Amino acid sequence: MTTAAFPNLFRPLQLRAVRLKNRIMSTGHDTILPTDGLVNDALIAYHEARARGGVGLIVSQVAGVHETARYTSHMLMATDDRCIEGYRKLADACHSHGSIVFSQLFHPGREIMEGADGLLTPAYAPSVSPNERFRVMPRQLDLRMIDEIVAGYANAARRMHQAGLDGVEFVASHGYLPAQFFNPRVNRRTDNYGGPLENRLRFAVEALMAMRSATSEDFVIGMRISGSERDEQGLTSDEALESCRQLEPYLDYVSVTAGTSASLGGAVHIVPPMAYRSAYLASDGSRFRRALNIPVFLAGRINQPHEAEAVLAQGAADVCGMTRALICDPEMPVKASEGRSDDIRACIACNQACIGHFHRGVPISCIQHPETGRELKFGTLTLAARPKKIMVVGGGPAGMKAAATAAVRGHQVTLYEASTQLGGQAQLAQLLPRRAEFGGIITNLSRELELAQVRVVKGVRVDYALVNAEKPDAVIVATGARPYLPEIPCDGSVQIVEAWQVLKKQVKTGSRVVVADWRCDWIGPGVAEMLVNDGCSVELAVNGTHPGELLPLYVRDNIASELHKSGIRVTPYARLFGSDDGAVYMQHSVSAQPIIFENIDTLVLCLGHEPEDELSAMLDSMAEVHMIGDCLAPRTAEEAVYEGLKIGVAL
CATH class of the missing domain: 3.50.50.60 (FAD/NAD(P)-binding domain)
Known part of the structure; x- marks a missing residue:
C-alpha cells in the first residue's frame, strides 16, 4: 500500500478515544433506504460498502430527536430504544472494516418538507418566522417543548452510545433548529432564549451539555454548521463563526458546509451542482480553522483525492467531506491509497440520482454507479456459469456499462461504436455552459472498459451481415436516439x-x-x-x-x-x-x-428524441437480442447505465 501521493489525506486523526485512519469522511446525507424510521439491512449494506472501500469516517444520516422533528415521512428516528439494535448492527459492520461511525442528531425547526399521508405537519421554531422555500409558518416553541427537545437530544445520544457508535453530530447547519436559535432575524424571542448571543446559544449549550451527560468522556460530540447560509436573512459568516467560538468548549469538532434550507438560492449549496468549482468552500474552512482550536471538517464539492489533499495541505480543514465522491465510487479511498487514482470513478455532480432521488422520495443511487443504494442486489458480481460471446452495439453510456459489466463476469465482449468516439449524447452534453464535467461519465466508463479488457471497435456501423458473420451468443443493442423532428407548418421565413x-x-x-x-x-x-x-x-x-x-x-x-x-x-x-x-x-x-x-x-x-432502433428489427429472428438505453425508449443517462448494469448481470 502506498499513500505517498497523499501524505495529509492518509494521516490519522485522534478525537478523544477515537482514531480516524484517514481524513476522508462520508457526511450525513439522506438515503431513503430506512423503513419505519429504523436502520435496516439496505442502509447497513450501503454504509458497509463505503467502509469496505476505506473511508475513515461515516456520519450517518439525520436521526430525529423528537416527534416534531419529522421533516420527511421517511427519516430515521432516535426517539425510542427500538432504534438501538439497528444502529448496533450498522456500527459493527463498519467497524469491521476500520471505519469510525457517528450519527447526526436532528431537529429541523421550521424546515418541514412534507408529512405522512400527504398532510401538512405543524412546524415549531424559536419564533413565528416563516420559511420561504416550503412556505411554512411555524409555531413558536414554548419552554416546555424546548425542554422536551433538549431531553430528546440527550436520549438520542445515549441510544447511539449504547449502540456502539463512536459519536454524534449536532446538526446546526442549513438553517435547521439550532441555527434558527442562533439567527437574530429568525429568533425574535424576548425570553432567555432570544436577544443577546448568549441567550440565542442557550438552546445549543443545554442540548450539548445534556448529550455529554448522557454518554461518556470518550464519546465524540461535534457540530455541523453552515459557514455562511448564503441568504439575505440567513446566518452570516461572522455570526456562524462567533457561535462556534462560544460553543467550542462543548465540542470536539466543527463540520463546515454552506447554505440554508430556508430559501431556493441558499438551498443550492446543500448539494452544489457541477456549476460550482471543486472545493469552493476552502476559504470558509480556512477562516474557521484559524479561529478555532478544535478540528474543522469541511464539505463542498471536494470531489477527488488530490483536491482533498490540497485542502488539507493549505490548512483549510482537518477532515474532508467527500460524500458524492463516495456515492459514485465507494472504493475511492482504497484506490487512492494504493496509487490507483486513474481507476477512481469521479463524481460529475449531476445530482440526478443522489439528492435528486431524495427529492423524489426514492432510494439513493448514482447515474454512473447504479450499484449504489442497491448493494443487496448488485453489491457483488459473480462469474457467469457459462461464458458467452457477446456483441454490444453502441458506445454510449448504456453500451459501455453493459460491456464492462458482462466482461467482468467472464463473458467475451466486443463493443462496436459507429462513430470514432465513445460516449453517445454525453459528448454533446459536455458542450453546454457549466456542464463540461458531464463528459466525465465517458472517461469513467472508458476506464471500466479498459479494466474489464473489453474489445472496442470504433468507426464501424453494425448491420445484419456483420452480426451474422460474428455469430455471437447474444447481442445487446444500445444504439441510442436521434432528435425528434415533427412536421411543423412553416413557410421557410424562419x-x-x-x-x-x-x-x-x-x-x-x-x-x-x-x-x-x-x-x-x-x-x-x-x-x-x-x-x-x-x-x-x-x-x-x-x-x-x-x-x-x-x-x-x-x-x-x-x-x-x-x-x-x-x-x-x-x-x-x-x-x-x-x-x-x-x-x-x-x-x-x-x-x-x-x-x-x-x-x-x-x-x-x-x-426530445426518438429511438435509433432499426438494427433490433433486423435482428428479430436471432435467438438472444436485448435492447437497452435510448434505443429502447429515450430517457436519461441514469436509465441507460442502470439498464447496462442489469443486462450485464443477467447474461
Whole structure:
C-alpha cells in the first residue's frame, strides 16, 4: 500500500478515544433506504460498502430527536430504544472494516418538507418566522417543548452510545433548529432564549451539555454548521463563526458546509451542482480553522483525492467531506491509497440520482454507479456459469456499462461504436455552459472498459451481415436516439434547426432566436445560454411550468439563476405550433390561447428524441437480442447505465 501521493489525506486523526485512519469522511446525507424510521439491512449494506472501500469516517444520516422533528415521512428516528439494535448492527459492520461511525442528531425547526399521508405537519421554531422555500409558518416553541427537545437530544445520544457508535453530530447547519436559535432575524424571542448571543446559544449549550451527560468522556460530540447560509436573512459568516467560538468548549469538532434550507438560492449549496468549482468552500474552512482550536471538517464539492489533499495541505480543514465522491465510487479511498487514482470513478455532480432521488422520495443511487443504494442486489458480481460471446452495439453510456459489466463476469465482449468516439449524447452534453464535467461519465466508463479488457471497435456501423458473420451468443443493442423532428407548418421565413446542430456548431442562427423546449430538462436552457453568450437575443419557450422542470431541484434553481442573469426571457406553458412571415407561433398549453414571437431569425428545436432502433428489427429472428438505453425508449443517462448494469448481470 502506498499513500505517498497523499501524505495529509492518509494521516490519522485522534478525537478523544477515537482514531480516524484517514481524513476522508462520508457526511450525513439522506438515503431513503430506512423503513419505519429504523436502520435496516439496505442502509447497513450501503454504509458497509463505503467502509469496505476505506473511508475513515461515516456520519450517518439525520436521526430525529423528537416527534416534531419529522421533516420527511421517511427519516430515521432516535426517539425510542427500538432504534438501538439497528444502529448496533450498522456500527459493527463498519467497524469491521476500520471505519469510525457517528450519527447526526436532528431537529429541523421550521424546515418541514412534507408529512405522512400527504398532510401538512405543524412546524415549531424559536419564533413565528416563516420559511420561504416550503412556505411554512411555524409555531413558536414554548419552554416546555424546548425542554422536551433538549431531553430528546440527550436520549438520542445515549441510544447511539449504547449502540456502539463512536459519536454524534449536532446538526446546526442549513438553517435547521439550532441555527434558527442562533439567527437574530429568525429568533425574535424576548425570553432567555432570544436577544443577546448568549441567550440565542442557550438552546445549543443545554442540548450539548445534556448529550455529554448522557454518554461518556470518550464519546465524540461535534457540530455541523453552515459557514455562511448564503441568504439575505440567513446566518452570516461572522455570526456562524462567533457561535462556534462560544460553543467550542462543548465540542470536539466543527463540520463546515454552506447554505440554508430556508430559501431556493441558499438551498443550492446543500448539494452544489457541477456549476460550482471543486472545493469552493476552502476559504470558509480556512477562516474557521484559524479561529478555532478544535478540528474543522469541511464539505463542498471536494470531489477527488488530490483536491482533498490540497485542502488539507493549505490548512483549510482537518477532515474532508467527500460524500458524492463516495456515492459514485465507494472504493475511492482504497484506490487512492494504493496509487490507483486513474481507476477512481469521479463524481460529475449531476445530482440526478443522489439528492435528486431524495427529492423524489426514492432510494439513493448514482447515474454512473447504479450499484449504489442497491448493494443487496448488485453489491457483488459473480462469474457467469457459462461464458458467452457477446456483441454490444453502441458506445454510449448504456453500451459501455453493459460491456464492462458482462466482461467482468467472464463473458467475451466486443463493443462496436459507429462513430470514432465513445460516449453517445454525453459528448454533446459536455458542450453546454457549466456542464463540461458531464463528459466525465465517458472517461469513467472508458476506464471500466479498459479494466474489464473489453474489445472496442470504433468507426464501424453494425448491420445484419456483420452480426451474422460474428455469430455471437447474444447481442445487446444500445444504439441510442436521434432528435425528434415533427412536421411543423412553416413557410421557410424562419430557419428551423435542432439543438444538436447548434451544439456541433453546424449552423448559424442569426441574431433573434426562439428555443422551443418540450423536454424541460437542461438542453433547452443550456442552448439558450450558449446562444446568448454568442451575442444572440434569445427567448426560451418551455412546454411546462418552468425551465428545468424535470431536473434535480438544485440544478434547476442554478439554471434559473443563470437564465435570469443572462436576461433570457422565459415563456412557460408554450406548445410549439409553427412559423410563417418571420414569426413563431405557439399555443398556451392550458388556455389554448396563441403565443406569438415576432421578427425571429431561427427556431431551435429541443423536442426530445426518438429511438435509433432499426438494427433490433433486423435482428428479430436471432435467438438472444436485448435492447437497452435510448434505443429502447429515450430517457436519461441514469436509465441507460442502470439498464447496462442489469443486462450485464443477467447474461
